[in-house]
Amino acid sequence: MTYCLGIKVREGLIGLADGRITSGTQLASAHKMTLHGVDGMRFFVMTSGLRSLRDKVIAYLDRALATGGEPPRTMLDAIGVYTGCLRVVTEEDKGALERSHLGFDLHALIGGQLADDPEPTIFLVYPVGNWIQIGERTPYLAIGNTGYGKPILDRALRFETPMRTALKLAYLSFDSTRLSSADVGYPLDLATLQVGERGWRQAQFQDEELRHQGEWWNEQLKRLADTIPDAPWLGKLLP
Secondary structure, eight states: OOEEEEEEETTEEEEEEEOEEEETTEEEEOOOEEEEEETTEEEEEEEESOHHHHHHHHHHHHHHHHHSSSOOSSHHHHHHHHHHHHHHHHHHHHHHHHHTTOOOOOEEEEEEOOTTOSSOEEEEEOTTSOEEEOOSSSOEEEEESOTTTHHHHHHHOOTTSOHHHHHHHHHHHHHHHHHHOTTOOSSEEEEEEETTOOOOEEEEEOHHHHHHHHHHHHHHHHHHHHHSOOOGGGGGTOO
16 A cells, blocks of 8 residues: 655645555565656656556656657646556556456556646546546545545645645645554655746655654644543533
């Protein structure tokens, strides 16, 4: 399993991906977020599903971008290249996977702003190649083990949320997922694209670099729980 999150706020885009890879009882780490395209016109791809499918589709995507002439000029063009590669891999591998009782389960978040795009955006691409686009009313999309990280985003994240606050909420959604799911964990990859800029900023973090943030949040939650005002319903359950 994995946890990948794409956020769009007025100030720009955020991409987040955990780096834990599980195979039976073995743990490893690998990038689940990659940037593609040429300088100033790059987009991220984050995936959940079988690692072998992910690596093959990404290899085909890089080949298509390298040999396809002019690079994509809009995110819709980039989505078209990606889904073309996805469908080729589907034709090649889906039957063999199903005979081995494995599902073709590759989901992807693809985001950025290319030369002819009026603004940055993010798409969620499903295993069959259809997609949905992020919107102002729902300013995030997530794939993988999504249940634990949703509550804080649904409660606190809005399109107008400042980028700095949105980054903190993205981290807290990951931290909630990491604490409740053994198959999501560090290293943590983050990328941001500010409106008006063409260059992505990227960083990878280990547990020890962010541990104090999680510990602070845990203490605040405990304090808030202790100070929630009493309500009449409590009297029906306590003396």
